[in-house]
Amino acid sequence: MPAIHWRSGAFTAALAILVATSSAALAQKKYDVGATDTEIKIGNIMPYSGPASAYGVIGRTEAAYFKKINDAGGINGRKINFISYDDAYSPPKTVEQARKLVESDEVLLIFNSLGTPPNSAIQKYMNSKKVPQLFVATGATKWNDPKNFPWTMGWQPSYQSETQIYAKYILKEKPNAKIAVLYQNDDYGKDYLKGLKDGLGAKAASMIVAEESYETTEPSVDGHIVKLKSSGADIFVNITTPKFAAQAIKKMAEIEWKPLHFLNNVSASVATVIKPAGFENAQDIISAAYLKDASDPQWDNDAGMKQFYEFMAKDFPEGNKQDQGTVVGFAVSQTLVQVLKQCGDDLTRENIMKQAASLKDFRTGVLLPGIKINTSPTDFAPISSLQLMRFKGERWNLFGDVIDADVAG
Structure with a gap:
């Protein structure tokens, strides 16, 4: 009798080990379509x-x-x-x-x-x-x-966080400014614009004196820049993708419009925007960054x-x-x-x-x-901090503290 008990016990133990190893094997590797062992x-x-x-x-x-x-x-x-x-x-x-x-x-x-x-x-x-x-x-x-x-x-x-940070800076440094905005007429442009207005709060209606939108199918934004200059604005918020950002910077220099210029981060590339637009035309533009700039010698070491x-x-x-x-x-x-x-x-x-x-x-x-x-x-927003930067010479210079965009507004 004891022997039978021992056997069934051994069998149960063996079964338990087998189940455990199968579970472990199952737990080890789980795949959906698109993944394999290799x-x-x-x-x-x-x-x-x-x-x-x-x-x-x-x-x-x-x-x-x-x-x-x-x-x-x-x-x-x-x-x-x-x-x-x-x-x-x-x-x-x-x-x-x-x-x-x-x-x-x-x-x-x-x-x-x-x-x-x-x-x-x-x-x-x-x-x-x-x-x-x-x-x-x-x-x-x-x-x-x-x-x-x-x-x-x-x-x-987020785009809204970025323009809220610009708004915060404008309210502190130039509370009586007149703002002109150029934005791409889609969800991207409107998201940035909303952040700016939210950041300016009650003052948005009086401070923003001109808004121009453009379509990505337009060959150039030159006409919009001329129109915005005529608004008398002394701050320009430039919500554009690289091709149009470079055009805007060039045209502003051409017509000698020199407002305080905020350029969205997605077009802050020195190689694809600033250099083609001309370094001399991009002096003192303000943008925001969360990544190091590879053209900045301060990161060389x-x-x-x-x-x-x-x-x-x-x-x-x-x-x-x-x-x-x-x-x-x-x-x-x-x-x-x-x-x-x-x-x-x-x-x-x-x-x-x-x-x-x-x-x-x-x-x-x-x-x-x-x-x-x-x-x-x-929270599906991995990065929520930015630092302001100003273009000088041939590179961006960071200034101020890292700002947590979640509390920027």
């Missing part, structure tokens, strides 16, 4: 052509960064298969490319697709399919809405920037390190790699969003000192 398939959509093509360098930088990661053995032994398509900054084309990535290429997630109108066009689709639309390359406030869009997350500081310079020299030599888009591509790729590392062997879409919403004081070496990446299940 591969992580990541989709991306960029304007490699069209009116916002200056941003195409971000996608090219990301491709080079993931190749570097693959060459070093990948992430937890898996290679990244980065599939990037051109949408020419056209929302209907974005929809087409997103469907292709999700339904034909069967990617695990879409990462850092660029532009507010393009991402707006696919947000409902991505959420209905429960495919992560992760670290979108746009600062629209709407990406921080985990309740209604749990599969969409931003990365950069900075450990984080040394890593970036090394990457550019070795892995992306055809890229221009003075193009801020390369710094953006490098930083956001590092953030995704961190999320994928945190996922371990649970490469499900649900766990990707869970890990993306669990970043604590993460820093890529190219973030400005004092700025960290933090997320939570209720």
Whole structure:
């Protein structure tokens, strides 16, 4: 009798071990479509052509960064298969490319697709399919809405936060100013404009004396600049993408309009905006930054920037390190790699969003000192701090403190 008891006990123990090892094996590796033992398939959509093509360098930088990661053995032994398509900054084309990535290429997630109108066009689709639309390359406030869009997350500081910081500065330094605004007539432009008005509060109605919007299909914004000058404004808030930002700076110099000029961060690149517009025409422009500027010699001996310079020299030599888009591509790729590392062997879409919403004081070496990446299940805005900067000579000079945009208003 005891022997039988012993046997059944042994059998139960063996069964328990078997169940435990099976559970452990199951717990060890979980995959959704787009992930295997050897591969992580990541989709991306960029304007490699069209009116916002200056941003195409971000996608090219990301491709080079993931190749570097693959060459070093990948992430937890898996290679990244980065599939990037051109949408020419056209929302209907974005929809087409997103469907292709999700339904034909069967990617695990879409990462850092660029532009507010393009991402707006696919947000409902991505959420209905429960495919992560992760670290979108746009600062629209709407990406921080985990309740209604749990599969969409931003990365950069929000546009509204940025213009609220400008408003705060204007109210303190020039409370009686007359403001003229040029903005792109879409969700991106309107988001920035709303932040400015919210930041100015009750004074917005009296301080903003002129507003001009432009379409991305227009060849030039010259006419709008002439019109804004005639308003008599002594502050100009320039909410434009790179091509139009350079045109605006040039035209202002041509017609000798010299207001205090605020230029949105998305067009603060020295290589794609300031240099083409002429350094002499860009003096004293104010913008805001959250990343280090690769054209600024103060970072030459900075450990984080040394890593970036090394990457550019070795892995992306055809890229221009003075193009801020390369710094953006490098930083956001590092953030995704961190999320994928945190996922371990649970490469499900649900766990990707869970890990993306669990970043604590993460820093890529190219973030400005004092700025960290933090997320939570209720906060899908990874970066919320900025520092003001002024253009002098051939580079941006940071001034003031790092401002937390959450409390800027």
